[in-house]
Amino acid sequence: MKVRSLKQALHWLFLVVGLFSIVAMAFSVNTYLNYAREGYGLDISVTDAWLNNGKLVLRLRVENPGGLDIYLGGSGIVGNLTLAETYHISLQELKIRAGNTTTVIISTEISAGEFDSILLTGQTDMVLNLKVTVPERDLTTGIRVEEKNLEMRA
């Protein structure tokens, strides 16, 4: 097609930009709704787990792909860990900068019975719930990390 005038070219450019913006709009809305739904985009995975003196220790890899600084933990009880029983978790407030990845270590005292059974099987199922705060947005939300058959380091 021959472009006959600047106005015509601008109209076709508008069409391209407009179609691109429809896709970008759908993608953006979907992404930030997912952010709000859980953990504000934080991506937590368990990289290592071991038992030590009646405690279960988890090493977590926490990635913050979004554009805001996110805080994990705080004062008091900031979440819970569910194995066969449920335990409260305290974690000092930790800042995960926008676009950064951090390692977080959580250590929780667990009951003697459960300690022995995990020691015996060498693995466990776990669900970890943690409080997430975003000061810049003045909001609080939670994040849930679920692991099946988590291998314990000897």
Add this chain to the structure above:
Amino acid sequence: MRKEPEGDPVKEIGEFWNRQEEQVYDFDFARYNSGPWFAVKTGLSICMISLVYLIYGLHELPWSLYGSATGIIILVMTPFFAGMILGYTFENPKLALAYSLVIGFISIGISFFLMLLPNMLELAEYGPGFMKNVWFYGFFLPFLVTMSFVSAGTMLSASTNVYS
């Protein structure tokens, strides 16, 4: 030595204007201002403008426009561009201005609504600081941009349609 102009200068000016008119009328008005095109222009304008307002107001997205000079340029140029394309449709500048401002305000409403969506759906608990943020970045700034840049774009293009 200054070169003397050849031929009749008055006639040349007349020819120049004829060429200008041809260039202006080379644009197919009937086609680009037909019903379907007008509907597409309106829809895409609303989508484009509300998208830039939204991603300027939302700081959490990695592709947020907030906090960079490029972001501000995109924030003001996109509504300007959308307003310009809308303005080509009108021969009456007043009508063009009114229409583009209505489109701008509809876009502000849509982006404002989308920013509040996680709060309305109760996906996360937002404090009062959140609303303060939304009013400033989601309403006040888009309002200024709409008033200045959408209308500027519209008037620029609508003025090219006024000949008499």
